[in-house]
Amino acid sequence: MRRILIPVAAVAVMASAAGCTATNPQGSGTQTSASHTLTVDVASDIDTLDPAVTIDNASWKITYPCYERLVDYKGSSTQLQPGLAKSWSSSDGGKVWTFHLVSGHKFTDGTPVDADAVKFSFDRLLKINQGPAGSFAEVSSVEAPDPTTVKFTLKSPFAPFPSTLATNYASIVDPKVMSHQQNGDMGQAYLASHTMGSGPYELKSRVKGQSLTLVTNPTYSGSKPQITKAVFQIVSDPSAQRLQLEKGDVDVAEGITIDQLKSLEGESSITVLKKPSLLVDYIYLNVGKGNPVLKNTKVRQAISYAIDYKGLIDATQQGQAVQMRGPIPQGMWGHDNSLMQYNYDPAKAKQLLSEAHVGKVPPLTLLYSDHEAWWPTEALAIQANLKKIGIPVKLSKVEYATERALLDKGQFDLSLGVWSPDYADPYMFMNFWFDSNNGGLAGNRAFYSNPQVDQLIRQAAVSTDQSQREQLYQQAQKIVVQDPPYVYLYQTQYMLPMRSDVLGFVFNPMLQGIYNLSQMSKA
Amino acid sequence: MLKVVWQRLLMLVLVLACVSIATFLMARVVPGDPAQVIAGPHASHATVEAIRHQLGMDRPILVQYADYMNGLLHGDLGTSITTRHPVSDDLLAYFPATLELVFYAFVVALVVGIPLAILAAVKRNSIFDYAARIVSLAGLSMPTFWFGLVLILVLYGKLGVLPSSGRLSSSLPPPPHITGLYTVDGPLTGYWATFVDSVKHLILPVVALAYVQLAIVVRQLRASMISVLATDYVRTARAAGLSEWTVITRFGLRNALVPVLTIVGISFGALLGGAVVTETVFGWPGMGNYVVQSIESLDFPAIMGFTIVIATAYVLINLVVDLINIALNPEIRRGGGS
Numbered sequence: 003m004r005r006i007l008i009p010v011a012a013v014a015v016m017a018s019a020a021g022c023t024a025t026n027p028q029g030s031g032t033q034t035s036a037s038h039t040l041t042v043d044v045a046s047d048i049d050t051l052d053p054a055v056t057i058d059n060a061s062w063k064i065t066y067p068c069y070e071r072l073v074d075y076k077g078s079s080t081q082l083q084p085g086l087a088k089s090w091s092s093s094d095g096g097k098v099w100t101f102h103l104v105s106g107h108k109f110t111d112g113t114p115v116d117a118d119a120v121k122f123s124f125d126r127l128l129k130i131n132q133g134p135a136g137s138f139a140e141v142s143s144v145e146a147p148d149p150t151t152v153k154f155t156l157k158s159p160f161a162p163f164p165s166t167l168a169t170n171y172a173s174i175v176d177p178k179v180m181s182h183q184q185n186g187d188m189g190q191a192y193l194a195s196h197t198m199g200s201g202p203y204e205l206k207s208r209v210k211g212q213s214l215t216l217v218t219n220p221t222y223s224g225s226k227p228q229i230t231k232a233v234f235q236i237v238s239d240p241s242a243q244r245l246q247l248e249k250g251d252v253d254v255a256e257g258i259t260i261d262q263l264k265s266l267e268g269e270s271s272i273t274v275l276k277k278p279s280l281l282v283d284y285i286y287l288n289v290g291k292g293n294p295v296l297k298n299t300k301v302r303q304a305i306s307y308a309i310d311y312k313g314l315i316d317a318t319q320q321g322q323a324v325q326m327r328g329p330i331p332q333g334m335w336g337h338d339n340s341l342m343q344y345n346y347d348p349a350k351a352k353q354l355l356s357e358a359h360v361g362k363v364p365p366l367t368l369l370y371s372d373h374e375a376w377w378p379t380e381a382l383a384i385q386a387n388l389k390k391i392g393i394p395v396k397l398s399k400v401e402y403a404t405e406r407a408l409l410d411k412g413q414f415d416l417s418l419g420v421w422s423p424d425y426a427d428p429y430m431f432m433n434f435w436f437d438s439n440n441g442g443l444a445g446n447r448a449f450y451s452n453p454q455v456d457q458l459i460r461q462a463a464v465s466t467d468q469s470q471r472e473q474l475y476q477q478a479q480k481i482v483v484q485d486p487p488y489v490y491l492y493q494t495q496y497m498l499p500m501r502s503d504v505l506g507f508v509f510n511p512m513l514q515g516i517y518n519l520s521q522m523s524k525a
Numbered sequence: 526m527l528k529v530v531w532q533r534l535l536m537l538v539l540v541l542a543c544v545s546i547a548t549f550l551m552a553r554v555v556p557g558d559p560a561q562v563i564a565g566p567h568a569s570h571a572t573v574e575a576i577r578h579q580l581g582m583d584r585p586i587l588v589q590y591a592d593y594m595n596g597l598l599h600g601d602l603g604t605s606i607t608t609r610h611p612v613s614d615d616l617l618a619y620f621p622a623t624l625e626l627v628f629y630a631f632v633v634a635l636v637v638g639i640p641l642a643i644l645a646a647v648k649r650n651s652i653f654d655y656a657a658r659i660v661s662l663a664g665l666s667m668p669t670f671w672f673g674l675v676l677i678l679v680l681y682g683k684l685g686v687l688p689s690s691g692r693l694s695s696s697l698p699p700p701p702h703i704t705g706l707y708t709v710d711g712p713l714t715g716y717w718a719t720f721v722d723s724v725k726h727l728i729l730p731v732v733a734l735a736y737v738q739l740a741i742v743v744r745q746l747r748a749s750m751i752s753v754l755a756t757d758y759v760r761t762a763r764a765a766g767l768s769e770w771t772v773i774t775r776f777g778l779r780n781a782l783v784p785v786l787t788i789v790g791i792s793f794g795a796l797l798g799g800a801v802v803t804e805t806v807f808g809w810p811g812m813g814n815y816v817v818q819s820i821e822s823l824d825f826p827a828i829m830g831f832t833i834v835i836a837t838a839y840v841l842i843n844l845v846v847d848l849i850n851i852a853l854n855p856e857i858r859r860g861g862g863s
């Protein structure tokens with residue numbers, strides 16, 4: 003007995019000693035944000051920081067300020083401006099793209115950023131061949147004829163190419179990363195927790211599951227940022243985030259739920275930023291592999307008229323979203339504001355259903371998961387909407403990974419989905435969603451096939467004349483709205499609460515969740 | 526006693542073999558493809574296939590299993606598909622956090638719960654007994670997340686005396702890794718500020734987690750004590766003139782603890798797998814959040830590594846509980862029935 007009680011007693015003494023220390027705090031346990039430090043609460047930890055590997059924009063918020071790219075987005079717009087490249091041009095009918103680099107940019111170790119580094123970064127990206135490589139599938143070769151010239155040769159003309167270079171994937175990495183190579187991984191293990199770029203910041207520390215800290219890069223060629231340190235701390239609980247923001251212990255809290263944001267709006271010390279995002283929420287109608295009734299255009303139109311769009315937005319987004327008008331959202335060039343928009347009209351839906359002559363519609367499965375917090379509510383609302391016009395819906399809730407596998411195989415009738423573009427081009431919506439070669443997870447999740455649409459969007463993908471491309475996409479949009487393989491629900495609103503003394507934040511819809519730290523400051 | 530140790534260690538090998546096979550097969554039978562998860566929502570089939578090949582997932586499942594076990598026998602738990610770190614590195618970062626939280630929570634639960642339960646049993650139907658029962662009932666009835674949020678709201682939000690989340694303030698570096706327990710590594714390496722800060726960060730989650738365990742301990746031990754104190758041998762001990770303290774500790778508590786320790790052992794093992802709710806509310810970087818993220822992204826090596834570590838911990842904890850029970854109960858020690 004004594005043998006057992008001794009360790010228990012020892013632990014008790016230790017614990018009480020710790021308790022004494024704790025109840026007698028030496029200074030505050032919470033961190034006060036200094037005027038040059040920006041502290042951001044994020045909801046979850048990141049996966050890897052290697053720009054050639056990560057497809058998660060939670061990681062991009064760390065990497066984007068640490069690397070530079072050939073081109074950048076201009077302010078809050080989706081237009082491009084020079085980055086590491088001061089100019090660029092295309093030749094050979096859009097197959098060859100030549101970029102001329104500015105001089106004087108350096109990686110954090112002082113190595114100059116030259117054409118060889120650009121070539122290395124893209125060669126590495128393509129060799130690693132993970133998710134990010136998909137955006138550069140058209141790249142055949144990259145050459146560096148001289149230190150300030152980079153030449154990309156594509157397999158076929160690809161008009162959106164320059165906009166792919168503004169993405170996080172196209173970050174220029176210091177070739178010295180190869181000195182950290184393990185088992186032929188081209189430095190993936192090292193870059194998972196380090197940065198090796200030439201951007202205004204670099205990663206100072208990463209404590210797994212707790213925080214990531216950025217500090218300014220001493221070799222950065224641009225003007226010195228006012229925010230010299232940015233701390234991203236992982237706080238999963240929305241209520242804890244809210245308390246920290248209200249107390250001023252953090253400057254920005256990303257994980258606060260919409261309903262809590264509403265009550266924060268009245269506080270003078272907090273500003274809730276609201277901007278339309280390019281994240282769209284829609285329903286896939288499985289035309290190709292789902293229930294045969296979905297092949298009937300009138301059935302699909304009936305479903306589109308059966309949805310109570312406003313009610314859905316109120317129920318799932320607390321009213322903070324805009325109904326879509328066709329597949330290309332507002333804020334992306336190619337959006338057509340004169341396009342026909344479906345409205346909530348159950349009578350018309352019933353009429354279309356009877357004109358479809360499909361008899362009694364069998365139960366349709368609606369596939370969804372918990373991937374978006376609002377999906378369970380949305381699924382119930384859609385089920386109720388469709389029941390009103392006589393279409394029974396069977397809800398099928400699965401894990402996200404399972405949902406994706408079923409989507410890829412086409413084993414569903416209806417499914418909830420979200421989409422946001424990787425690069426600022428309508429190609430990301432039109433060609434991904436409607437090209438008959440893209441069936442399944444690759445983008446055309448309705449397994450839709452329309453030769454006329456195929457022809458229009460494929461032509462738009464290779465033309466280097468933007469006005470012609472816009473015209474082609476608008477023609478294609480008219481068809482896919484009248485012959486809807488998707489129910490175009492809404493584009494969400496991006497809402498971000500921050501302390502009112504945070505200045506200079508510019509929201510770019512292509513960089514959602516990413517901070518323009520080097521232009522920001524605190525009053 | 527040595528026989529029990531050997532038996533349990535042999536069982537550990539069998540458990541690990543079964544667990545590894547079951548987890549490996551289950552992880553691959555469920556629909557969902559990690560290659561698709563890491564390739565991203567817009568990836569082409571070619572990209573997904575290339576990733577599947579890189580991960581070796583296009584090989585026969587038996588070859589994959591043999592390869593994994595070969596690595597495991599050489600101490601290699603594989604590389605996480607999502608974090609690109611060796612799984613052992615990830616587990617070394619997250620497991621000590623959970624261990625530290627759960628360990629202190631149980632210390633508090635036992636240190637407070639055992640005297641409370643004894644008092645309640647000895648002074649049955651007194652004010653102490655009612656108080657202990659109310660405290661215990663409240664602990665079992667209150668959702669952990671709600672209690673956690675109340676603690677945060679009062680002690681962080683209103684009074685500002687304790688931090689609300691995390692294991693350490695972001696302004697402080699973690700101590701050099703020895704055990705991974707900040708409250709141990711801090712003093713060992715002279716990181717005193719870190720030690721103090723980590724203790725402050727521990728208080729709220731430990732209290733939240735300890736309260737539920739304390740409720741279980743009080744409820745079980747009180748009932749167990751009451752029945753033991755009513756036995757003939759206790760009456761005989763009292764009749765023999767032994768002091769009340771001796772009767773309660775030597776005859777009462779010693780016997781009453783056996784079933785309670787078994788429950789505490791199981792509960793401890795279960796929480797090592799991640800006190801998910803507590804970890805989420807307090808932003809505690811432990812196993813719970815890690816494994817939930819791993820499951821969501823179908824990170825097979827991480828799921829396997831986690832399962833193997835937890836299975837090992839379970840078997841070892843059961844061994845410890847058995848050894849304590851043997852020490853407490855002479856009947857078990859002599860190999861008799863219990």
